[in-house]
Amino acid sequence: MEVRPILSVLLRSKTAPLLVAIQVALSLAILANALYIVNLRHASSARPSGIAQERDVFTLTARPVTKATHDDALAQQRKDVEVLRALPGTASVTWISQMPMSRSGSNSGFALDRRQARESALVSIYFAPPGAIKTLGLHLLEGRDIEDGDMVDFDAEGDSPTAKFPKAVVLTKALADDLYPGTSAVGKSIFYGTGDDAVEMRIVGVVDRLQSAIAESTRRGEYSAILPLAMDLAYPKFAVRAEPGQRDRLMADAETALRNVSITPRVITTRSVEEDRANRYRNERALAWMLVSVSALLLLVTASGIVGMTMLRVAQRRKQIGVRRALGARRADIVRYFVTENLLVTTAGVIAGVALAIALNQLLVSLLELPKLPVAYLGIGAVALWGLGVVAVCGPAWRAAGIPPATATRSV
Amino acid sequence: MLRYYLMLGVRNLRRSPILTGLMVLTLAVGVAASISTLTIVHIMSGDPIPHKSDRLFVPLVDNGPAKSFVPGSPPEDRQLSYRDAANFQRSGQGEFRTAVYDVTGAIESARPDLPVEQVNGLAVDSDYFTMFEVPFLRGNAWSRAEDAARARVVVLSRNKSEKLFGGEDPVGKDVRLFGQSFRVVGVLDRWAPVPRYTRLVNSTGGALSGEDDIYVPFATATDLELYNNASTSCHDDNRAPGYRGFLDSECTWIQFWFQAKSTADRGALAGYLDNYVAEQRRLGRLPRQAPPLLFDVMEWMRYMNVVSNDARLAAWLSFGFLVLCLVNTTGLLLAKFSARAPEVGVRRALGATQGAIFRQFLVEAGVVGLAGGVVGLGLTLVSLALIGRQAKSLSVVTQMDWAMLALTFVLALVASLLAGLLPTWRACQVTPALQLKSQ
Numbered sequence: 001m002e003v004r005p006i007l008s009v010l011l012r013s014k015t016a017p018l019l020v021a022i023q024v025a026l027s028l029a030i031l032a033n034a035l036y037i038v039n040l041r042h043a044s045s046a047r048p049s050g051i052a053q054e055r056d057v058f059t060l061t062a063r064p065v066t067k068a069t070h071d072d073a074l075a076q077q078r079k080d081v082e083v084l085r086a087l088p089g090t091a092s093v094t095w096i097s098q099m100p101m102s103r104s105g106s107n108s109g110f111a112l113d114r115r116q117a118r119e120s121a122l123v124s125i126y127f128a129p130p131g132a133i134k135t136l137g138l139h140l141l142e143g144r145d146i147e148d149g150d151m152v153d154f155d156a157e158g159d160s161p162t163a164k165f166p167k168a169v170v171l172t173k174a175l176a177d178d179l180y181p182g183t184s185a186v187g188k189s190i191f192y193g194t195g196d197d198a199v200e201m202r203i204v205g206v207v208d209r210l211q212s213a214i215a216e217s218t219r220r221g222e223y224s225a226i227l228p229l230a231m232d233l234a235y236p237k238f239a240v241r242a243e244p245g246q247r248d249r250l251m252a253d254a255e256t257a258l259r260n261v262s263i264t265p266r267v268i269t270t271r272s273v274e275e276d277r278a279n280r281y282r283n284e285r286a287l288a289w290m291l292v293s294v295s296a297l298l299l300l301v302t303a304s305g306i307v308g309m310t311m312l313r314v315a316q317r318r319k320q321i322g323v324r325r326a327l328g329a330r331r332a333d334i335v336r337y338f339v340t341e342n343l344l345v346t347t348a349g350v351i352a353g354v355a356l357a358i359a360l361n362q363l364l365v366s367l368l369e370l371p372k373l374p375v376a377y378l379g380i381g382a383v384a385l386w387g388l389g390v391v392a393v394c395g396p397a398w399r400a401a402g403i404p405p406a407t408a409t410r411s412v
Numbered sequence: 413m414l415r416y417y418l419m420l421g422v423r424n425l426r427r428s429p430i431l432t433g434l435m436v437l438t439l440a441v442g443v444a445a446s447i448s449t450l451t452i453v454h455i456m457s458g459d460p461i462p463h464k465s466d467r468l469f470v471p472l473v474d475n476g477p478a479k480s481f482v483p484g485s486p487p488e489d490r491q492l493s494y495r496d497a498a499n500f501q502r503s504g505q506g507e508f509r510t511a512v513y514d515v516t517g518a519i520e521s522a523r524p525d526l527p528v529e530q531v532n533g534l535a536v537d538s539d540y541f542t543m544f545e546v547p548f549l550r551g552n553a554w555s556r557a558e559d560a561a562r563a564r565v566v567v568l569s570r571n572k573s574e575k576l577f578g579g580e581d582p583v584g585k586d587v588r589l590f591g592q593s594f595r596v597v598g599v600l601d602r603w604a605p606v607p608r609y610t611r612l613v614n615s616t617g618g619a620l621s622g623e624d625d626i627y628v629p630f631a632t633a634t635d636l637e638l639y640n641n642a643s644t645s646c647h648d649d650n651r652a653p654g655y656r657g658f659l660d661s662e663c664t665w666i667q668f669w670f671q672a673k674s675t676a677d678r679g680a681l682a683g684y685l686d687n688y689v690a691e692q693r694r695l696g697r698l699p700r701q702a703p704p705l706l707f708d709v710m711e712w713m714r715y716m717n718v719v720s721n722d723a724r725l726a727a728w729l730s731f732g733f734l735v736l737c738l739v740n741t742t743g744l745l746l747a748k749f750s751a752r753a754p755e756v757g758v759r760r761a762l763g764a765t766q767g768a769i770f771r772q773f774l775v776e777a778g779v780v781g782l783a784g785g786v787v788g789l790g791l792t793l794v795s796l797a798l799i800g801r802q803a804k805s806l807s808v809v810t811q812m813d814w815a816m817l818a819l820t821f822v823l824a825l826v827a828s829l830l831a832g833l834l835p836t837w838r839a840c841q842v843t844p845a846l847q848l849k850s851q
Contacts (some may be wrong), residue, residue: 015834019743026736030729037725065518065528066591104615117479157654194479234639267518267530286799286806287722290449294733297441304434305740312747364728368721 006341017345020309024349024385027302029356032381033364034291036373041288044217045281049100050172050209051273052137053244056091058251058272059099060084060238062258065265070155073232076262083261084238087253089246092135096239097127098213099273100224101280105213110225111191112179114198120179124212124224127231133170133207135241141173143186143205150204150228162197166227170205174222201227215280247272299388306346306392310338314400321400322407331401338397339390346389350382357381417772421779428748432780435744439784439831442737443824444791449727451796451816455809456620456719460605461544465709468543469670469678471500471685472707473692475662477647478699487702489645489664490716491613494634495697497666501537501630505684506670506677508539511630512611513666514641519576519626520588531572531589532616532641533626535633541567543671544610549573551583551598554629562635566594567627573599589626590636600627606808609709611667612716615642619718621808640665662697682706734827741831745777749835756839757847766840773836774829781828785821792820 010017051057062080064073077095084093098105109119126132133145150168154161169190176185185206191198210224242250251270258268314321321334361373425432459465473496474487492500497511512534519531540546541553550573554565566589573582573596582596607619616622637655644665651661672681685704692698707715756769793812800807 015838016743016746019739019746022739023736023743026732026739030732030736034729063518063530065520119480160653265518265520265528267528269530283720283722283806287726290726290799291729294445294730297445298733298736301438301441301737301740304438305743308431308434308743308747360732364725367728368725370721370725 002337003340003344006337006344010341010344016309016312017341020305021345021349021352023302023305024346024389025353025356027298028350028353028378028381028385029360030298031295031384032353032357032377033360033373034295035380036361036377037370038288038291038295040371041281041284045277045284047211047215047221048209049211049215049273049277050136050138050207051100052139053241054273054277056242056244056247057136058240058242058247058254058270059096059102059276060240060254060258061235061267061269061271062238062262063235063267063269064262065267068232068264070157070232073236074153074230077230077232077236079261080236080238080258083257084240084254087250087257089243089250089253090240091243092131092241094128094132094135094239096132096136096237097125097233098237099239099276100211100213101215101273101276102213102271103215103276103280107212109193110175110179111194111198114191114194114196114200116194119194121175121223122220123175124214126210126224126226127229127233128226129228129230132226132239135239136210137241138210139208141206141208142184143170143203145205146170146226146228152229154229154231156231161192161199165192165199165201166229167201168204168228169201170207170226171203172210172222172224173206173208174219175225176203176206178219178223299384302385303388303392306342306389307396309345310342310393310396310400313341314338314396314403318403318407321403322405322409325403326405326408334401334403335394335397338400339393342389342393342397343386346386350385353385354378354382413768414771414775417775418779420772421776424776425779425783428751431744431748435741435748435780436783436787438737438740438744439781439824439827440787440791442734443784443788443820443827444795445730446727446734446823447788447792447816447820448795448799448810449723449730450819451792451812452723452799452806452809453719453727454816455606455811455813456723457713458606459710460607460609461709464671466675467672467677468709469506469672469681470707470712471668471670471681472705473685473689473698474700474702474704475664475698476700481700481702483701487705488647491643491645491664492666492668493662493664494659494666495662496692497668499688499692500668500670503684503688505681507673508543508671510537510540510543510669511666512536512540512669513630513633514611514614514616515626515628515633515638516615516641517590517638519572529575531625533569533624533628534611535628535630535638537630539671540610540627540669543669544605546603547601549599549601550581551596554597559629559631562631563629564592564594564632565597565629567598567600568596569600569623569625570602571623572625589628590638592636594628604808607713607718609713610669611642612713612718613643613667619716620806634659678706678708734823738827738831741780741828742834745780745832745835746838749773749839752839753842754847756842757844760842760844761848769840769842770836773839774832777828777832777836778825780832781825782821784828785824788824789817789820 081093081095084090106125107122108125110121110123111119129151130146130148133140146168150166152164152166154164171185179185180188185203188203189200190203191200209222212221212224215221240254255268255270357378364370365372472487475493476488500509501511515535516530516532518528520528538554538556538559549570553567554563558565582599585596586593587596604623612619616624644663646661646663651657670681672678685706689698689704759769796810800810
């Protein structure tokens with residue numbers, strides 16, 4: 001085709017095309033990295049917590065004003081569960097020590113062998129009774145739920161963990177797979193801590209997924225264990241699953257019910273799992289929005305740059321276009337000329353942009369511990385900018401094609 | 413002459429209004445994106461107490477178990493055990509010193525119609541208020557004697573005081589807190605340092621947002637067996653049961669601060685810490701061969717990563733965007749200036765030097781930049797408001813200050829001058845004879 005003449009024209013007056021190519025390159029570099037980060041954050045915040053039908057589940061915390069004795073606290077806890085269970089609209093209820101994504105909870109080290117120097121994994125610890133798995137709607141892959149016989153009544157004021165601690169534990173699949181790669185974890189033993197005092201526990205079941213209280217974005221966010229241990233917690237917490245559509249009404253009812261059931265005053269707060277999720281990922285969402293808006297502005301600015309350059313070049317060459325038209329060139333030929341010219345410029349920008357995107361990613365990797373950019377994003381960015389270039393050039397090119405051949409004959 | 417050029421520049425803004433509008437808008441958008449992300453980083457990394465941030469020190473000793481020690485690695489935790497904190501309290505080092513941890517409990521108001529409310533706050537020593545220059549609205553901090561006597565005294569935040577007592581002066585009154593009677597000794601005035609450097613590890617909103625409702629003496633809080641309401645890290649699960657066992661354990665949960673008389677005393681404090689660690693080692697504690705660490709306020713905030721990587725990332729990418737806008741503006745200025753070649757030809761023919769042309773066009777580019785700065789400032793305020801609404805924890809860091817305001821204009825001006833360099837140089841190259849002939 002007519003690439004050679006276009007190229008020689010471009011090389012003769014290269015400032016404006018060069019500026020456009022630089023813009024395309026910068027756009028591609030920023031766009032590819034920004035899209036990748038947005039996607040990373042989105043994937044992180046869309047991860048399942050393990051709780052089935054999250055919108056039906058909420059938590060209540062009932063914190064007594066004065067500390068009760070161990071036995072009284074547990075009796076109150078049992079009573080609270082009964083009260084909540086009796087409420088109309090309650091599908092299932094359990095007490096539990098912490099909730100996924102709630103950003104507050106406890107961790108402990110688990111070890112494969114007590115003689116290890118370091119623990120094998122840092123695990124988010126859920127203390128809960130039998131049935132908690134059902135209330136949360138966790139998917140039991142292997143083995144069994146914890147049972148009443150597994151429950152240990154632990155008084156933090158008098159009992160020592162070495163003497164009195166659960167002997168059964170349910171792990172998440174991610175944790176089980178990493179501790180026992182290739183084999184089933186059920187029936188194996190695991191140590192709570194290391195050293196002579198580490199408690200040996202037996203893995204009785206594996207659930208598909210239960211995120212940690214912090215829901216870290218790394219694999220650690222999937223390392224959780226459910227331990228059948230009853231203790232008087234500083235924040236007695238209950239998880240309630242409502243019948244579909246009843247959650248909001250039940251949240252209000254449950255709060256009133258718990259307020260009325262105890263004689264001693266308590267501070268009662270409720271929070272839905274949806275709120276926990278929104279709070280956990282708020283900053284991720286803010287960053288993603290910010291990057292999406294910068295990307296949109298970026299494309300807009302680049303498009304305006306391309307439109308501007310094409311208009312300038314059309315204005316400079318009105319006469320030549322008229323001559324070409326007079327010599328028999330069709331409108332389509334004129335449009336094709338400018339589109340081809342633009343494609344050449346964009347392509348040069350894209351090639352430079354790919355290199356720049358990789359360099360920018362290297363910088364971000366070294367400064368901010370970002371993962372490496374997958375090649376696919378460079379492809380997406382390149383296609384987006386080619387497309388943008390063609391769309392942006394079409395308008396001015398079409399107007400150029402409308403220049404009448406008679407222009408050529410006027411005032412030479 | 414410069415004033416004349418400035419006037420010309422302003423007048424020329426109206427020439428080819430679409431092109432000019434596009435330039436101003438492009439610059440404004442680029443500047444707004446950079447300034448709003450930079451504002452966040454700027455406030456996050458600001459010095460909350462500039463005149464003495466180099467005299468306030470956080471000590472850190474590594475009390476982790478020897479078996480899992482990797483030489484050269486940082487301490488296991490960013491807090492101290494009770495044993496170390498109590499030893500530092502008694503040390504007499506520095507001018508002032510305080511231990512800090514998070515407490516939570518229920519407060520019962522004098523008015524029976526109000527429900528029991530949960531309050532979160534800090535257990536601190538009386539020196540805390542002097543060290544961090546905490547402003548009091550009413551009353552005072554408690555005394556060192558009251559620290560020693562484990563007095564049941566409390567300082568309320570202004571918000572909490574207004575909520576519990578309305579407009580009344582609560583100083584001297586009793587409130588029921590942690591199930592006991594506490595005497596209110598003081599009410600703080602508004603005090604919200606950003607970042608919340610005195611207690612970065614907290615459970616009341618993190619390093620940037622949130623507020624402490626109450627302050628009680630550290631010794632009183634431990635006497636009432638209050639556990640820490642923020643991150644607590646324990647490695648020895650074989651500790652003795654009960655609260656006494658917790659205090660005697662190597663669990664880490666306390667933040668400690670020293671205030672030195674002058675910056676020069678840092679060496680003495682570091683020396684004391686070295687001796688302390690050696691002495692504890694002789695007593696059979698601190699088995700890791702790790703040197704103790706000492707941070708001043710700014711070092712401590714860096715160590716605690718107060719500026720999130722996300723904030724830095726956003727700032728970096730926004731600057732990339734500004735460069736793009738700059739290149740775009742260069743193209744637009746080129747178009748605008750090249751249309752003025754005949755004018756340049758006439759001026760040159762009438763005796764203007766190339767330098768004069770250069771100055772005139774660069775001033776014109778600068779005027780475009782200033783206009784971009786004005787529009788950019790508006791856009792920055794809008795985008796900061798939007799970001800603040802998105803994330804509550806970011807709302808305190810989306811406040812513009814004078815430095816950022818000035819930077820907005822400097823950035824817009826520098827960007828426009830840089831963008832104007834090439835087009836201006838091109839304008840200078842105009843050959844007068846050629847232009848005059850074609851007219």
